[in-house]
Amino acid sequence: MSYISIEKNDSRYETLKKGFNQRWPVDGAEAQAIYVCRTVEDAQQALQQAVSSGLRPTIRSGGHCYEGFVSNNPDGVIIDVGFLTELSVDDTVYRIGAGNQNWDGYVNMFKLTGSAPPGGSCYSVGSGGHIVGGGYGLLSRLHGLTVDWLKAVELLTVSGGQVQRQLVSASNEPELFKLCRGGGGGNAGIITSYHFEPLPEAPAQVALLVKQYPWSQFAKDKPRFKKFLMAYSNFMKQADLDPETYGLFTLFKLTHISAGNIGLVVQYTDSNGKLDNIQPLVDLIKAMDSVAKSVPVSTYIPGTGPNPFTQQRHPLRVAGGDLPVGTVVYDWLYATQTVNGSGNNQRGKYKSSYMKEAFAEAEMEALFKYLVETYPDDSDFSQSLVQVDSYGGAINHIAKGNNGFDPSKNGTAVFQRNSVMKLQYQTYWTDRAQDDKHVQWLRDFYYEVHQEHGYNGTPCPESVANPNSRYEGCYIGYPDIDMLTGKVPGAANYNWGELYYGKLYEQLVAIKNKYDPDGIFKFSMALGATP
Structure with a gap:
């Protein structure tokens, strides 16, 4: 058995040259061929063929690279390992x-x-x-x-x-x-x-709650919007130190006003994988609902997919007491299936940031400006949002839910071990004529959020450029080529690698160079890349 080479004259090529983000490849940057590998031996043979032929290899498993690192490869081949499903x-x-x-x-x-x-x-x-x-x-x-x-x-x-x-x-x-x-x-x-290592046992039960908060109550009431953000971020800051909350995960969807509603998706299980203690869930919803009114979920929430289920219209009682109205109890696997969505294959642009603190005044001002006051009546932005994921817990601290891993000693390349929120900036569209409009909106938005407390328009972590930072940089799983230069190319002491890897960056670059001495594996934001 050997790998399958799909070249430009193959009927499959036009489909398989693309990934999830339909912006890529850009015209003229298509790979010469796609090598589809069915076994590890195929992958080894395909990589050897690429190296021996002087063709740059890029690697694809699921095809979800947000930038064009895989699909944009005019001097090479895409090695597809999607069949390696052991x-x-x-x-x-x-x-x-x-x-x-x-x-x-x-x-x-x-x-x-x-x-x-x-x-x-x-x-x-x-x-x-x-x-x-x-x-x-x-x-x-x-x-x-x-x-x-x-x-x-x-x-x-x-x-x-x-x-x-x-x-x-x-x-x-x-x-x-x-x-x-x-x-x-x-x-x-x-x-x-x-x-x-043996992976953690799945929870026996999880509670799942999707809520919508109409933008109409915030559009002309900025102080209320800020109070709403503070209710959420203060809760997450405190929850990082409370092991009883570690089974609580939230997707707080700060949509553009044209979407109509802000979304909140919550999955909860207690520390024992049950619902014997639901107080963290109750406390979160109480904090949010004390500031803003919600409405039954009836419309599409960007980044979630179709309305996942019919809401319960009355409190549901479990061992721990009455769950918030609208909560549904699921087996863990079915809950995962319910919230499991990648969205449509569209054109998109993404950014990220890790936050160690609750929202600051300047950040909230920028969020309101770009989500409410910029393009307020333009439905093209109805799929644009900042998704604020809860973070911390066992990521930051030794906890009984992990396998004895000590985040303070780490040993991984992930240095972000003090953050309580992880933000995903996202905008989606379908017409390539709107590329510049969406990319520039998100770029301006992001730079302004970090203008006061970051450095060079970015959530720069603690460094010479930004001592005592309230941020921990960005997530390499959401790569963003704008971060190569930040807002101002050539800014003093700015290093894009520190955004993603902190003080580990130079060490990781040295490791890459040691194990890839010929520079075979290269792309715009590979370790050691320069703008």
């Missing part, structure tokens, strides 16, 4: 092939072991890119990041023009293993599978 358990090793998509991994690992990988909720995101970027999802406050459970990776590297296959772990290649635990995809080779 999923097995042997003694104390849980193996997940890089080609698995999140949903398949959840379903099949649950069937095999009853476990729940603490990964992302977007069903079609590939494990190959998601895990190497750090990996997090609705159970991460309870169980930590995906890479906190990682035991080893199977990896294809290149040295002296020859492809080598190896099992990399903390015992035999500690530096390279560290890079693979959050350093971002495509930096040092092709990861073909991930080996985990």
Whole structure:
């Protein structure tokens, strides 16, 4: 068996040259061919062929790279490992092939072991890119990041023009293993599978609640909007230190006003994987509803997908008491299926930031300006939002829900271990004629949010450029080429790598150069890249 080469004259090429973000590839940047690999041996052969032919390889598992790092490859080939879908358990090793998509991994690992990988909720995101970027999802406050459970990776590297296959772990290649635990995809080779410690047991029950808060109550009442943001962010700041809240995960969807409603999606399970203690959920909803009025969910919430279920119109009683109105109790797997959405394949632009503190005045002013006062009547922005994910918990602290991992000692490439919120700036559209409009709106928005407390328009972490920062930079799983230069190209002491890797950046660059000495794996934001 060997890999399948799909070239430009193949009827499959026009479809397979693209990924999730329909902006890529740009005209003239299409790869020469796509190598579809059915086995690890195929992937090894495909990579060797690319190297021997002088063709730049880019790697795809699920195809969800937000930038054009994979699809824009005019001097090379795309190596597609989506068929590498091994999923097995042997003694104390849980193996997940890089080609698995999140949903398949959840379903099949649950069937095999009853476990729940603490990964992302977007069903079609590939494990190959998601895990190497750090990996997090609705159970991460309870169980930590995906890479906190990682035991080893199977990896294809290149040295002296020859492809080598190896099992990399903390015992035999500690530096390279560290890079693979959050350093971002495509930096040092092709990861073909991930080996985990026994993964956490899936919760027996979860409570799921989707709420909508009409924009009409905030549009002419900025102080109320700010109070609403503070209710949420203050709760998350305090919750980081309260282990009883670690089973609480929220997606707070600050939509553009043209969407009509702000959304709040909450998944909750208690520290024992049940609903015996629902107080954290009750307290959160009480804090939010004390400031703003909600309405029954009846319309599309951007970033969530179709209305997922019919709301309960009365309190539902569980062992812990009366759940907030609208809450539905699910088995964990069905809850994951319900919130599991990647959205439509459209054109998109994305940014991210980690926040260690509750919202500051300047940040809230900018949020209101761009979500309410900019293009207020333009329905083109009805799918534009800042999604504020809850963060912290077992990501930041030793907790009984993780496997003994100590975030203060870390050992991964993810330095963000003090944040309480993770923000995803997103805008979507379908017409390429609107590219500049959406990209510029999001760029201006983002730079203004961070203008006062960040550096160079970015959430720069603690550094020479921004000492005592309230931010921890950006998530490499949401790459953004604007961060290469920030608002002002050439700004003194600005280093894009510190945004994503903090003080680990130079160490990780050295590791990449050691294990990719020929510079085979390169793209716009590869470790060590320059603007």
